[in-house]
Amino acid sequence: MRRSILSGAPWESMVGYARAVVSGPFVFVSGTVGRDPVTGAMPEAVEDQCSNALAIIAAALAEAGAGFADVVRVTYYLTERADFEPCWAQLRAAFGANPPASTVVFAALLDPAMKIEIEVTAHLAG
Numbered sequence: 001m002r003r004s005i006l007s008g009a010p011w012e013s014m015v016g017y018a019r020a021v022v023s024g025p026f027v028f029v030s031g032t033v034g035r036d037p038v039t040g041a042m043p044e045a046v047e048d049q050c051s052n053a054l055a056i057i058a059a060a061l062a063e064a065g066a067g068f069a070d071v072v073r074v075t076y077y078l079t080e081r082a083d084f085e086p087c088w089a090q091l092r093a094a095f096g097a098n099p100p101a102s103t104v105v106f107a108a109l110l111d112p113a114m115k116i117e118i119e120v121t122a123h124l125a126g
Contacts, residue, residue: 001022001023001024002021002022002023003021003022003023003064004018004020004021004022005018005019005020005021005022005060005063005064006018006019007019007037007056007059007060017030018030019032019056019060020060020061020063020064022064022124025123025124026121026122026123026124027060027061027064027066027070027121027122027123027124028121029057029060029061029119029120029121029122030119031075031077031117031118031119032053032056032057032060032117032118032119033049033052033053033109033110033111033114033116033117034046034048034049034050034051034052034053034114034115034116035049035052036052037052037055037056037059042111042113042114044113046078046083046086046087046115046116047086047087047090049114049115049116050086050087050090050091050116050118051090053116053117053118054090054091054094054118057118057120058094061120061122064122064124065124066122066123066124067122068094068095068096068098069095069096069097069098070098070122070123070124070125071095071098071100071120071121071122072100072101072121072122072123073100073101073102073120073121074095074100074101074102074103074118074119074120074121075102075103075104075105075118075119075120076102076103076104076105076116076117076118077105077106077107077109077116077117077118077119078104078105078106078107078115078116078117079106079107079108079109079114079115079116080106080115081106083115083116084104087116100120
């Protein structure tokens, strides 16, 4: 069984993707950047972008019946190495006592204003 979760972002229909896909016992959340989910503005500070990305991911996971404690894999994409450490406290708070397997990749993102993109895979308890 497969179910798509859409956030309503205009890019979903323009590009052809879903914010998340539930397939079997897994939830695959697309790479998520830190654009404010209400205003669409991209904050300048990486910490604010990280906070927004985590909030968008949390909403997608909740709609799938999961949470950060169910995340088994996370990939972080950042444009600058120096921007990762300022996000660590938020990431520790999000994943708590259930840290997932993790990879960090440094690469150019779609928009030069983007500093971090986060992608997760969660396992639904069942």
